[in-house]
Amino acid sequence: MSMFCYQCQEAAKGTGCTVRGVCGKDENVAQLQDLLIYVLKGISVYGTKANELGIKNPEVDDFIVNSLFSTITNANFDKNHFEANVKKGLLMRDDLKAQVEKASGKLTNLHDAATWGSSNVNSEGILQKIFSLFSGGNKTQTEYTIEQLKEKAPKVGVLATENEDVRSLRELLIYGLKGMAAYLKHADNLGSRDEKISAFIQKALVATLDDSLSADDLVALVLECGKYGVDAMALLDGANTSTYGTPEITTVNIGVSKNPGILISGHDLKDMEELLKQTEGTGVDVYTHSEMLPAHYYPAFKKYKHFVGNYGNAWWKQDKEFKSFNGPILMTTNCLVPPKPEYKDRMYTTGATGFEGVKHIADGVNGKPKDFTEIINHAKKCKPPVQIEKGEIVGGFAHATVISLADKVVEAVKSGAIKRFFVMAGCDGRMKGRDYYTEFAKKLPQDTIILTAGCAKYRYNKLELGDIGGIPRVLDAGQCNDSYSLAVIALKLKEVFELSDINDLPISYNIAWYEQKAVIVLLALLYLGVKNIHLGPTLPAFLSPNVAKVLVDTFGIGGITDVASDIGMFMEA
Template sequence: MFCYHCQEAKKNIVCDVTGICGKKENVSSLQDLLMYSIKGLAFYAHKSLELGIIEAKTDQFTAKALFSMVTNVNFDPADFVALITETNQRRNSLRALFLAAYRQAHDTEFAETIPEEAQWQFESATEADFITKGATVVIDKEHIEDEDLHGLQECLLYAIKGLASLMVHAHALNSEKQELYRFIYAALSYTLQPNNSLESALAMNIECGEMGLSAMAMLDQANMAHFGQQQPTQVYKDVWEKPGILVTGHDLQDIEELLEQTAGTGVDVYTHGEAITAHAYSAFKKFFNLAGNYGNAWQDQRTQFSKFKGPILVSTNSIQQQKKDYKDKIFTTGMVGWPEIRHIADRKPGQAKDFSPLIEQAKKCEAPTLLTEGKVTVGYAHHALTELLPAITEAITQGDIQRIIVLAGCDGRHKERRYYTQIAEALPENTLILTAGDNKYRFHDQDLGTINTIPRLLDAGQSNDFHSIIVFLQALQKSLALPHFNDLPVSYNIAWYEQKTIVMMLALLSLDVKHVRIGPTLPPFFTPNLLQNLADQFSLKGIDTVENDTAAMLQGL
């Protein structure tokens, strides 16, 4: 086992026996083999696109398969056996189409070197055989010839997984872009090439950041088309007397369908983690059974879920191993999976998912136990931010706003993440904070006050709503008549945890943003030499003490 694609890798180096997340060695091997197989599929998909061959079902499958490997999404060996099997079947089918088309187009056989990943065939599709094969394709740290290049290519692979997750969410709302699939195939094929350079690998990562912004924009448009605009909304954190169902994750369509199916049943629906953003969309205002938000970010679920009393729906990533006395109340859906946890099947065309198992169970449960009280405000996506643009522009011009600090990203378990709470507390009263993702749980319940009636804390939404922050800041640049994006009085402090936050980082680098901070630790796949190169080119850096970082950010450093 060799896994270091999340911020909680053991000792910030690697999980080599079992994952901090709960991933076992068998699942790690299956994920390694799935990525190996997807690279082989991508080889032929990339070549096929050059001949005009597009297989839409394979495109969509590839994105889902990549999404399954995002941190804390799927831990079920059976799911990975099925994904590996289908990946190889689709590769073989595409291979046959490509070879025939190539022969017809060039009047000769395809004779380029074919990488091992595109040749591998299995004799039996069993978990044991796949685990054995997966153990042969795991990262072998001792035989990496160029650690800097390897680090950048690993960064690219992890970002592609995050990109794919955005694409899956958008496709569920009937939105997709062929250019994103093209990029994924090109990037995966790139990693199969020998003799890549550090410069080309960095360029591919930067392009992935551009594609990430494009995917975020696509998902944003899909969400608005289906659910309306986000509006500044106060969300209550207390509980009501009815039993409830708790939804954690990012999938808004799941929440909508669950609300429709629970209406009039005497069962309330609560959000958890990044699902809190649902409260801000206009389409959800009509649901009186959308009761509030329960608990904090994903990492607290093992202590908080049992107190909820009712069933839990995990709609996207961030599932953890549940305690035995509560395991029977956890349901997964979409690409999420855990052995022996009940799974809600995907919706059929033109139909909703069937959430009746959760609803029937909820009716027999007690009401949730109160965890916290009070309320928080969400809904400052780019529509609401745009409405504040004149006031923010004037406040900056008059000196009432000294600096805007972007504190975005993903939360996690490590105690070092108290840094983000302390940063929010330490920033002076003439600074604005923009946030997206569940890192907001480190500070969103603080009363940070206002600047000329502008709330000092503006929550744009989920991690994909980072796009809203960028769109607003680009509009602010124009409003302030600044020649360059880096001339804005803005500092970026990104809390990375998993693959979507890697996309955030690369998105900023694609915009040539300088002085981005990544914390609470730097990615372990970034070598010292690679970090130095990124520091030289982008002034990318890790975090320091709260005092030093607060002073530096206020100076634009």
């Protein structure tokens, strides 16, 4: 096989992509992503030692987080990006090694991840060889070709771990780290960071190289990853609310205006803020797409009159909806589908996102905002969007809002008006079997409430499901990272009802998943003690039978069957 990847729900045949990713990445990108992860493990060998020595390396922490983020499904398809970052990572690894050895002496018995392709250093630990991409001054130049990198990649990819169960646990841990990295990057963009989380990421990456660790050791690390996942989501929640205010119950327009527009997709609210500021007064309107919908819930963005509404649905429909939008599209994070020729020239990427042949907007220099002038000028030349739907949808039910309604919610539960809450957070995707979630929402009893976050909501957030005593039956907390809000709500209800176990609440979990951010949400819920979570439309391909059994026996993890049977099972719980 030319590649192997099974990190997302759409893994080919439910086992793994071996020729080309269902997501659209080719073997070159897949292999370079594997190699970049291996380089990050090597950097982390020295990073963990540096942490022990008190050597601070924020640039190393940032590189690891940004690189993990870039390998999430549907984030970056540009092989040039990954080739450059593999080379940059090797250079960074050797620089870090020199710092550590200067402080503590020469290190021995190092893993191949920490030594392969190593640069020569002189007696003072100063780097003497440097990849040509980063060469300068009087340093000796050397260059790894793409062919040399591809030769190394198959030896360090997923299948390099032969034991199926160890491989499964290692990959589960790595995918949790990838999801966590996404949330850390968003928080960092708003000036919030936590060195302890970065230190754990490096410790966990090193652990995936350690053949002495038992399955129990790895399970413990996976749960610890869940703990840090909670911390990362709390960090981002605090960064978002302290910067843009507490989300409010908001009615969002899903129609269009007569002005040309820019469609912003992905998740990054800092990009949203900078784009809104730079488009103000230009005659160009701004629309959200997919996971950017919750930006409308934040008070700080409501002052922009040209912030018109939301256009379209979940990420996987973009191949049709981007064509009809007519104006340029800005992809701020993952959820990018390989663009079609009809709109590729109108697409822009930024941050961790990339695609060969698509214009990329660089980060601002020295803390300055990104420059969106090119995309704004492009929009001015375009026709207004074609209307594809009309009406309004309601959201903004993050934890602070729902907790403010706690008395009303508790009374509805005590009176029997609300029988059960269903957490239906997570991801949407292309698989036809995901129609299940639309039917599930339609057929839920009228005395139930849906708590949602992430793009899974697009399966039912435009249905007329009514309300219970003024409480809408679909409460949208926001983006996938706002699944944290759903956990906070559950913990608050546990406190209000004076329960000793979160699982005694009338809450069921029927979660759709697609990529690695859903993995960290799952691990976070497991860390918080939530049991009997059901995942669909299929269980992850990266769970070996034995690992899946551990999750079933220990945490009650289950799949989905048919709508009627599942609703019956949940309502009897």
